[in-house]
Amino acid sequence: MNGISVIIACFNSEKVISTTLRYLQNQKNTEGIAWEVILVDNNSTDNTSDTARNVWNHQPIVPLTVLLEETVGEAHARKRGIQAAKYNILSIVDDDNWVAEDWIFKINGYFQNPEIGLIGCAGTGEFEENPAAWFSDNQHAFAIGRLYEGDFTDITEYAIVPGAGLSVRKNVYDTLFRLNWKPFLEGRVGNKQSAGADSEMCYITRLLGYKIYYSNLLHFKHFTASHRISWDRLTRMTEGFGQADVFTLPYKITYEESQGKRSLMNSLRKKWWFNFLGKKIALLLKDPFQFIAPPPFSKKELNRIRNKAFCETIWVERKKFEGSFSYLENISKGNILL
Template sequence: MDGISIIICCYNSVTRISPTLQHLASQRTCNQLSWEVLLIDNASTDNTAQTAIQLWESFNSKIPLRIINEPRPGLSFARETGLQDSHYNIAIFVDDDNWLKEDYIQIAYNTINANKGIGILGGRVEAACEIEPPAWFEKSKAHYVIGEPYSQTGDVTEDRATIYGAGMVINKAAWKKLKASGYKSQLSDRKGSQLSSGGDVELCFALKMLGYRIYYHKDLVLKHFLPKARLSWNYLEKLFPGFALAEIYLNCFQYFYSNSYSEDNYKHTIYKEFRKKVCDKLFNQKRNLVYLYLKGVPEGNRHFLYLKFYVVQLKFLMLHKKTFYAYLNYLNSFKKQISESTGR
């Protein structure tokens, strides 16, 4: 059906969900636009669902709210369940700490309908910090999904082809075609309190490989609430291992999009190239590497964070070669299926 489904994925969201729902209830849309709110309760152990129902009723919104349980922990699982159970042809991913600007839904609907080739649409994200952010935050805000990733509205498929997962708008026809092609996410994003990443970018790359466009609109704006606990150097450090592992998988996706591998030993060729790049980066910084292991990461020093990043990557490549090869096999099979079904 024509309309928009808002998919909110929640894990123990009692303390965060109220302003998120309030901003949804305050959306300004034309009377002809049908939309719904789906709250995916992703293995919560608190009263998230009951609290959300009570809050939504208190806002006197005419828009329906549905609660759907997803017992498998993981943001990607929750989002997939939301897409499967949603009623409308456009979906928007909203995290439990995302506050959409009042015209977000209408702009998303208008943009997708004016550009039928769009697979994914996204916008910019502003920070709503509980406390004054530390001095290092401005240079590291992208790691918190904060910022304006592109300078102007338009097609970014041939640029970085990535959109923030917060507020991501999905063309469900594209998603259904992707699922029919055999696509299965290999990056599950966060699981409960575990910090991992990459599922959003993986979806962008997969739809790009399928032939859909990735689009950015600067007037799609939301605020991302950052509590005091996240505005610490220790928290940022904990994010980086997930970033490091995700980059390995996502770089593989980029390789397969840009290249064809016909030789039997293509996996070994890619593996050696990846390992060499990481080793070169670490070798050039060997003095800092010694300091890193003796002293840890100095607060505010992003240079040392990236040293730790490359150490994580090298450990993975050395200790999990079979896992790396298995992912390459999956990508090779996925690309062949797309080629056979689309002729691309």
């Protein structure tokens, strides 16, 4: 049905979910727009579900469905919510995203264009404590700040938006589920830091023939607790980005070739050893002694961490990497995967 399903995957979100839901309850200009909220409790050990129900019952402007997904992992929780969604547009809101009062109104308007498959936006930082000086140069890693200019921009060529606040057509997921698609990247699992699942969603949506857009007019505040802004977390996220790069690369190459951009370079990039050696050589040229500076790291050290994680991952996953191209080609052709 035409409408918007807001999906919130939660793990031990008792302390933040109340404010997130209250912002959703403050939506304006939604007359004539069907929408719902689906909260998936990913086997929390706190009172996430009861807290959510209590807050919503004070102002139940649209239906709230609370589901339990016992298999821990953000990907599992989102899939549970997506399968339960009534409506054709999915708005993926994190448990700490405080959406603007015109959130539903704007998303509804944007998706009137049938060519658009996915829309991302920028979050504004809302901090428990003022972050350190180094944060502003690294805010994109925390899903805060603008990635592109312009009010509403076609960024299909780049196809990367932050996962927080991402909206996508349910038909994308319905198609992928029908084809038995299994993502390469799993997303966050409990408190384990990982990366790349949202980028993979952008790339697979583009591969299915949809356009990707980015809006600077679609606003939300990204509440960030002080313990979530640390060099240790940034380092772990950077490692996660490097690991994810191994399996976002096949999406990029497959898309380029689908657009007629076949080349010797792309043929070589399909070989695990070519990418491995390229990153290794780059690491040695930039830092022959593998020196690690103390925090706060410069961009150079962060790039080194990312490249090192890429090399370690592609070495372990070399067979899976080279098989990913035929896998994605089948997806793009609509072949059901065994």
